[in-house]
Amino acid sequence: MLGLPDHVTACLFDMDGVLTQTATVHNAAWTETFDDFLRRRSERTGEPFTAFDPHSDYPKYVDGRTRADGVRTFLASRGITLPDGDPDDPPEADTVNGVGNRKNVILVRRIKEDGVAVYDGSVDYLRAARKAGLKTAVVSASANTPDILRITGLGDLLDARVDGNVARAEKLPGKPQPDTFLRGAELLGVAPKDAAVFEDALAGVAAGRAGNFGIVIGVDRVGGTHGADLKTHGADVVVRDLSELLEGTA
Numbered sequence: 001m002l003g004l005p006d007h008v009t010a011c012l013f014d015m016d017g018v019l020t021q022t023a024t025v026h027n028a029a030w031t032e033t034f035d036d037f038l039r040r041r042s043e044r045t046g047e048p049f050t051a052f053d054p055h056s057d058y059p060k061y062v063d064g065r066t067r068a069d070g071v072r073t074f075l076a077s078r079g080i081t082l083p084d085g086d087p088d089d090p091p092e093a094d095t096v097n098g099v100g101n102r103k104n105v106i107l108v109r110r111i112k113e114d115g116v117a118v119y120d121g122s123v124d125y126l127r128a129a130r131k132a133g134l135k136t137a138v139v140s141a142s143a144n145t146p147d148i149l150r151i152t153g154l155g156d157l158l159d160a161r162v163d164g165n166v167a168r169a170e171k172l173p174g175k176p177q178p179d180t181f182l183r184g185a186e187l188l189g190v191a192p193k194d195a196a197v198f199e200d201a202l203a204g205v206a207a208g209r210a211g212n213f214g215i216v217i218g219v220d221r222v223g224g225t226h227g228a229d230l231k232t233h234g235a236d237v238v239v240r241d242l243s244e245l246l247e248g249t250a
């Protein structure tokens with residue numbers, strides 16, 4: 001049913017890039033933030049400037065991870081370590097949290113100006129899943145999840161939410177660790193083996209694999225090698241859009 005094994009009774013959806021067309025907005029905001037950071041650093045140190053690559057750096061180091069983990073993981077790939085600072089650091093601070101908060105200012109401005117688009121195939125899938133009696137949750141690294149759900153109205157189609165705020169409050173490690181998905185399954189009252197994970201990020205499918213969920217559906221919105229990379233990192237099946245699962249073409 002719905003492209004899932006028969007024993008699956010719950011669906012755990014990532015948000016950015018799976019339910020909403022916001023992965024590209026995050027990527028653009030990170031690119032602007034990191035390029036500015038790296039350019040200023042290069043002017044200060046005399047080291048050559050190498051831009052953030054939205055096609056390779058984003059999926060490898062940032063996509064699916066919490067804001068702070070994204071900063072740490074990408075900067076580590078360039079041999080740069082910053083002090084963590086404090087989550088309330090101002091956007092000007094050259095700390096992990098400061099850089100993350102700088103990116104958030106850009107992200108929030110873009111969302112305010114352009115709004116948020118959903119994937120129609122995902123909304124159809126959510127409706128079909130609920131009609132079939134499956135439970136649904138969103139499991140996102142983003143602390144902006146409540147706003148995005150409100151803007152899009154998607155909250156009405158979800159039984160539970162585990163997001164960046166919940167993870168911080170409950171001290172849950174983010175993706176690629178499985179803990180946020182495991183918490184989602186727990187909130188829905190199902191065992192991980194009876195839940196399906198839907199993810200577009202490499203860190204996300206890795207989290208699904210690590211949690212031994214019933215099935216991990218990789219969602220490839222970008223093409224190129226991403227579909228194959230999703231499989232290597234833990235996806236059992238890869239689709240371009242959830243409508244393929246409704247049509248039985250996956």
Ligand SMILES: O=P(O)(O)OC[C@H]1O[C@@H](O)[C@H](O)[C@@H](O)[C@@H]1O
Nearest residue numbers: 016026063064067141142143144
């Ligand atoms: O900064 P936010 O909104 O808390 O989002 C955290 C992360 O959320 C993930 O869903 C995105 O893939 C990342 O790009 C983003 O950095």
